[in-house]
Amino acid sequence: MFRALRLKQESPKVVPxxxxxxIQEWLGDAQFPLGIRTINALPYDAKQRFYRTLVPPELLGRxxxxxxxxxxxxxxxxxxxxxxxxxxxxxxxxxxxPSDAYFVLELQDNSTNGIDLNLILLNDPFxxxxxxxxxxxGTKTHWGTITRNLREEExxxxxxxxPAQVRAxxxxxxxxxxxxxxxxALCARQAVSLEPLTYASAWIFERxxxxxxxxxxxxxxxxxxxxxxxxxxxxxxxxxxxxxxxxWQTVRGRAWAIHDGILEHIGERWRDLRMIKVVGKHAAAxxxxxxxx
Amino acid sequence: xxxxxxxxxxxxxxxxxVFRGFIAQTCKQLGIADDVSFQLQLACDEAATNVIxxxxxxxxxxxIMLELQPGPKKITMLLTDFxxxxxxxETEAPDVDALLNDRPTTGFGLYxxxxxxxxxxxxxxxxGNHLVLTKNL
Amino acid sequence: MELNTTAKGDVRVVAVNGNLDxxxxxxxxxxxxxxxxxxxxxLVADLTGLEYTSxxxxxxxxxxxxxxxxxxxxxxxxxxQTNVKKxxxxxxxxxxxxxxxxxxSAVASYA
Numbered sequence: 001m002f003r004a005l006r007l008k009q010e011s012p013k014v015v016p017x018x019x020x021x022x023i024q025e026w027l028g029d030a031q032f033p034l035g036i037r038t039i040n041a042l043p044y045d046a047k048q049r050f051y052r053t054l055v056p057p058e059l060l061g062r063x064x065x066x067x068x069x070x071x072x073x074x075x076x077x078x079x080x081x082x083x084x085x086x087x088x089x090x091x092x093x094x095x096x097x098p099s100d101a102y103f104v105l106e107l108q109d110n111s112t113n114g115i116d117l118n119l120i121l122l123n124d125p126f127x128x129x130x131x132x133x134x135x136x137x138g139t140k141t142h143w144g145t146i147t148r149n150l151r152e153e154e155x156x157x158x159x160x161x162x163p164a165q166v167r168a169x170x171x172x173x174x175x176x177x178x179x180x181x182x183x184x185a186l187c188a189r190q191a192v193s194l195e196p197l198t199y200a201s202a203w204i205f206e207r208x209x210x211x212x213x214x215x216x217x218x219x220x221x222x223x224x225x226x227x228x229x230x231x232x233x234x235x236x237x238x239x240x241x242x243x244x245x246x247x248w249q250t251v252r253g254r255a256w257a258i259h260d261g262i263l264e265h266i267g268e269r270w271r272d273l274r275m276i277k278v279v280g281k282h283a284a285a286x287x288x289x290x291x292x293x
Numbered sequence: 294x295x296x297x298x299x300x301x302x303x304x305x306x307x308x309x310x311v312f313r314g315f316i317a318q319t320c321k322q323l324g325i326a327d328d329v330s331f332q333l334q335l336a337c338d339e340a341a342t343n344v345i346x347x348x349x350x351x352x353x354x355x356x357i358m359l360e361l362q363p364g365p366k367k368i369t370m371l372l373t374d375f376x377x378x379x380x381x382x383e384t385e386a387p388d389v390d391a392l393l394n395d396r397p398t399t400g401f402g403l404y405x406x407x408x409x410x411x412x413x414x415x416x417x418x419x420x421g422n423h424l425v426l427t428k429n430l
Numbered sequence: 431m432e433l434n435t436t437a438k439g440d441v442r443v444v445a446v447n448g449n450l451d452x453x454x455x456x457x458x459x460x461x462x463x464x465x466x467x468x469x470x471x472x473l474v475a476d477l478t479g480l481e482y483t484s485x486x487x488x489x490x491x492x493x494x495x496x497x498x499x500x501x502x503x504x505x506x507x508x509x510x511q512t513n514v515k516k517x518x519x520x521x522x523x524x525x526x527x528x529x530x531x532x533x534x535s536a537v538a539s540y541a
Contacts, residue, residue, distance in 0.1 A: 005379035005381055005403060006379060006380055006381075006382045007347055007350075007377050007378075007379055007380075008380045011377070011378070012378060014417070015419055033419075113419075114419045189419065190418065190419050190420050191419045191420045211301050211355070211356035211358055211373075211375070212303070212356040212375070213356075213375035214349075214352050214353050214354070214355045215353050215355065216302075216353075216354060216355050216356045217305055217353050217354040218353050272352070273353075276375055276420075281297075281299070282297060282299070283299065283301040283356065283358055284297065284299050284300060284301055285301040285302075286301075306451070306452050306453035309451045309452060310449060310451065310453070313449075313451075313482070331516065334482070335484060335517065338451055338452075342451070342485075342486060387521075388522055389492065389521055389525070390522075390526065393492065393495070393496055400485055400489065401520075401521050402484075402485045404520075404521075405520055405521075409520070
């Protein structure tokens with residue numbers, strides 16, 4: 001006899017159900033994995049101590065914000081972490097216009113008790129803002145995923161932005177993701193997952209050490225089809241501003257063409273991708289070798 | 294500091310040759326005997342084939358990660374994927390006579406892994422599904 | 431992997447070069463079953479140029495041997511190299527398949 005491996009029918013929970021802990025449990029076991037729900041059950045100040053690790057002090061320093069108080073220079077960071085919720089949202093908004101976010105980070109316990117990074121947004125407050133989030137009728141576009149503001153998107157593209165970007169980035173993705181690793185280790189957690197909104201974000205997360213739970217094959221296929229003779233390369237026919245013949249050369253160019261729906265030429269859509277980062281480990285996935293951003 | 298001995302590819306069959314090449318090259322650099330290198334390649338190939346053919350059923354395949362962790366007396370090979378988890382089941386060891394005579398038996402894949410490696414363990418946690426294969430040096 | 435099939439009288443020699451794994455094995459399965467379908471049941475797998483095989487390659491060879499025997503023929507090996515021999519030994523294959531140092535002697539064994 002020996003032991004073979006058979007496919008399991010159900011996905012197991014990766015850590016125990018996140019729940020409020022007693023003080024004895026808090027003090028008892030530094031290896032016990034904490035969920036967002038567990039931390040949210042703490043008193044406000046206690047949970048703020050935890051969540052403070054998520055925001056890079058350099059980012060705050062650059063804007064003149066006190067990294068302990070989370071305010072200064074007219075800015076105020078908001079922490080949304082209600083008790084009984086498995087979600088935390090930290091945001092820094094334009095003091096003049098609260099709907100204009102400079103920094104957003106949202107984490108959530110997921111169905112297998114893992115942690116998802118729902119949203120990460122890093123906009124340079126001093127960069128020009130493009131109106132891609134409202135269409136010409138004033139309806140929310142949800143970063144161009146539901147409807148699109150083509151005129152603003154084209155302006156954003158020409159200014160060097162990637163799809164779904166409202167402003168140029170702060171260039172601090174590395175720092176934020178580093179802090180995220182630190183936060184996860186503090187919580188005795190070993191990984192974080194996310195669903196990349198665009199091809200450009202998938203590439204950025206890949207460069208920061210993420211691997212693919214789903215869609216690695218699709219990313220390889222995209223790269224292949226953008227090579228000479230490929231169906232995506234052929235579809236870069238200049239029929240829209242987002243499908244210029246040179247778009248295959250860069251991450252951003254590809255991302256805009258994909259945002260414009262070019263994947264229909266290979267019978268695919270940009271959906272169902274899922275990525276994972278293991279704390280302290282760089283996966284070294286490479287779906288666009290020698291890429292130019 | 295030494296580079297991480299880690300390689301990640303889409304869970305597709307063309308990754309098999311890439312993984313074997315990575316193991317061959319790494320073993321050469323580390324001065325590990327050809328025979329051990331061959332056994333690691335075979336075990337990795339069999340394990341990865343299993344994941345590629347069954348682990349990502351019904352979804353666009355994600356990654357399969359191969360990591361080598363050399364130690365003074367053993368080398369550990371870690372294969373990680375993020376698809377459906379497997380579970381160990383007790384089964385008869387395969388034999389060619391049975392296969393030749395149409396008697397039902399499992400394939401050789403996992404059997405080879407047990408024959409070539411000193412220790413085999415499998416578990417799933419929040420980092421994915423892990424097959425940990427250890428070979429004494 | 432590269433395949434090369436030649437006829438030596440009523441024996442068909444399929445030379446397998448390179449590596450056999452789950453990606454490449456189906457191609458060998460096609461080549462062997464084509465011969466069997468055409469009524470060529472005396473087969474030699476010339477493995478002189480085969481550097482590596484996983485269980486996926488073994489399965490193909492085993493199935494072909496089984497089918498060849500059911501048609502009154504056989505599948506015999508020639509020129510098995512070190513690493514391939516290790517895999518064959520692990521599986522117990524060598525006890526049920528006739529193996530020869532080279533293709534000529536494998537062909538001659540059918541006479």
